[in-house]
Amino acid sequence: MTADLVFTVCAGTFGLAIGSFLNVVIYRLPKMMQAEWQAQCAELDGREPATTPKFNLLVPGSHCPKCSTPLRVRDNLPLLSFALAGGKCAHCGAPISRRYPVVEVLTATLSVWAALHFGFGIAGLAALLLVFALIALTFIDADTTLLPDSLTLPLLWIGLLLNVNSTFVPLREAVVGAAAGYLILWSIYWLFKLATGKEGMGYGDFKLLAALGAWLGWKMLLPILLLSSVVGAAVGIVLLILARRGREVPIPFGPYLAAAGFIALIYGEDISRRFLPF
DSSP: OOHHHHHHHHHHHHHHHHHHHHHHHHHHHHHHHHHHHHHHHHHHTTOOOOOOOOOSSSSSOOBOTTTOOBOOGGGSSTTHHHHHTTTBOTTTOOBOOTHHHHHHHHHHHHHHHHHHHHOSSHHHHHHHHHHHHHHHHHHHHHHHSOOOHHHHHHHHHHHHHHGGGTSSSOHHHHHHHHHHHHHHHHHHHHHHHHHHSSOOSOHHHHHHHHHHHHHHOGGGHHHHHHHHHHHHHHHHHHHHHTTSSOTTSOOOSHHHHHHHHHHHHHHHHHHHHHHOOO
């Protein structure tokens, strides 16, 4: 069995486990951010922050949101526990969100895809890290319209550090990609705001595109923007037609940037060769 095949199998298995952890990140990180904001607001007002139980990515342990029963190890096995319990809590019978197995399967699938493309090595391991971060950002933004700095900014710096040795692109292209990625959406934001008086997107989108530019270089910015804009517009139109979302309800752009970023990660060279011959 070759090293690349072993790596692919391990990536899929590890992806399932990481997918389970990403479910925790997706649910808890926005709540941690909200608690931090409330504490900061209280401090600015000269008030004592409210005393709350310790809450982070590790504490409290996993438990049923309905009956609060702590989950055992056998209740936390990716996919298997959900299937054996019939999609319900083993203690109180409350239904478990289908989101959990979806995230686990998606993480495993994209991990295998990235591992098959890059093989074992620095690029392959780094690609897995990018996949994990993009999945977390996708679902957090879809739920809250937030793209946490605690994910986007480290992603940007990691991309630049990886490309010091041209892991994905030369460092010059990565630096220009990071700067241009931020400034492009920043400029669009301000042009739209000056023209309409409304905010068309959030600052988290600027930082995510900057991070993708740091990883994949400036040449991938245009394909990422085009692909994410087309898909985002199509989804928005469908939602309007189905009357599921009013015109004033914001549509998060992060998931489309993340999806386009993954496509550029895997097929970036082909995209550059076919559509950007210059």
